[in-house]
Amino acid sequence: MSESGAYEIAAGTPDPELPMVTIGDLGILRSVEPSPDGSVTVTITPTYSGCPALREIASDAAGRLRRAGFGPVAVTTALAPPWTTDWITPEGRRKLAGAGIAPPSPAPRRDTGPVPLTLTAPPPPGCPRCGASGAVRTAEFSATACRSLYRCRACGEPFEGMKAL
Numbered sequence: 001m002s003e004s005g006a007y008e009i010a011a012g013t014p015d016p017e018l019p020m021v022t023i024g025d026l027g028i029l030r031s032v033e034p035s036p037d038g039s040v041t042v043t044i045t046p047t048y049s050g051c052p053a054l055r056e057i058a059s060d061a062a063g064r065l066r067r068a069g070f071g072p073v074a075v076t077t078a079l080a081p082p083w084t085t086d087w088i089t090p091e092g093r094r095k096l097a098g099a100g101i102a103p104p105s106p107a108p109r110r111d112t113g114p115v116p117l118t119l120t121a122p123p124p125p126g127c128p129r130c131g132a133s134g135a136v137r138t139a140e141f142s143a144t145a146c147r148s149l150y151r152c153r154a155c156g157e158p159f160e161g162m163k164a165l
Helices: 003-011 054-067 090-098
Strands: 029-034 040-044 073-077 136-139 147-151 158-162
Touching: 003 029, 003 054, 040 054, 054 073
Parallel strands: 040 073
Antiparallel strands: 029 040, 136 147, 147 158
């Protein structure tokens, strides 16, 4: 099979914590390199270094490739450059919003060097249900560390918002 075919198979792996999006949608799939002998090396970048889903993602991507007829599959992790929510594809953002999760705003830009001790809070996301702005954050963390809970001031609906990293 071709490199593009192997990439598409791996990219279609659902994220175990956000099954409406794939690892391709999230931008955590960095590369898929098949060898002439049929083996494949997959490189992924976790959304953060302590991501509890990383082992499942690696196992699921390797399993999809093996079921498609590829030989031994090795999954490696690349921590640099670090993943950013800017790597989420437009399709991934659409899928998140369709599932009631506000996609992240653009990631904050910082100069090189130490992280400043004071950071301003990002503006609240727009409501994925009615589109209104000005939601109220009700909890810093949701089902995962990368999401917060909000309530829309316009329609009153609660929703999750993905944090910009």
